[in-house]
Amino acid sequence: MSNNSLNSLIQQLGKVPGVGKRSAQRIALHLLQHKETELQPLMHALSLADQHVKQCEICGNLDGQSxxxxxxxxxxxxxxxxxxxxxxxxxxxxxxxxxxxxxHILGGTLSALEGRGPEVLAIEPLKNRIRQGDFQEVILAMNATMDGQTTSHYIAEILMEFKIKVTRLAHGMPMGGELDYLDQGTLAAALSARLVI
Ligand SMILES: [Zn+2]
Incomplete structure (x- = not known):
């Protein structure tokens, strides 16, 4: 194996989200030291995934069928x-x-910082589905991040034309959470979304 192949393996592994250069080197080493038990099964799994996993034409999910x-x-x-x-x-x-x-999978969020506008998200397909489907409620389940919430508001506004019930996930106390350990934002959200019991 030439040094080139080793470098290109490390480079490819380093592109995987969450894997830095050091981890890529460690993974490459591990795979090469366990060719039969790790490297070859991984190649097989990658090849099967490449051949069989598709994006669902309706919702954007990944599955063996669309x-x-x-x-x-x-x-x-x-x-x-x-x-x-x-x-x-x-x-x-x-x-x-x-x-x-x-x-319905949007494929990301709007982001002013990273220059992502509505055109890169599956918003038109969402409108088409609502137009053609029989939906009575749309739940906006974006992440509780700045970009997630911006996206949620944007979509809520777009959906106003459909006169459909639009809800979002509650923000607040995590299960098993203790007041004393909650961050300010979570506690404030839990307080403002309090429920009558
Ligand atoms: Zn689907």
């Missing part, structure tokens, strides 16, 4: 649509076991 299993399922409630930033957010919602509706 439309994805969620969009095709008759068990899901087709009157509720949950708008999220990324595929990972769909996984998080599914893990919660608390949601039975459908999803």
């Amino acid at each position: 439309p994805c299993q969620i969009c095709q399922s008759v068990k899901r409630d087709a009157t509720i649509l949950c708008v999220v930033e990324d595929v990972a957010d769909v996984w998080a919602m599914e893990r919660s076991n608390g949601y039975q509706g459908l999803y």
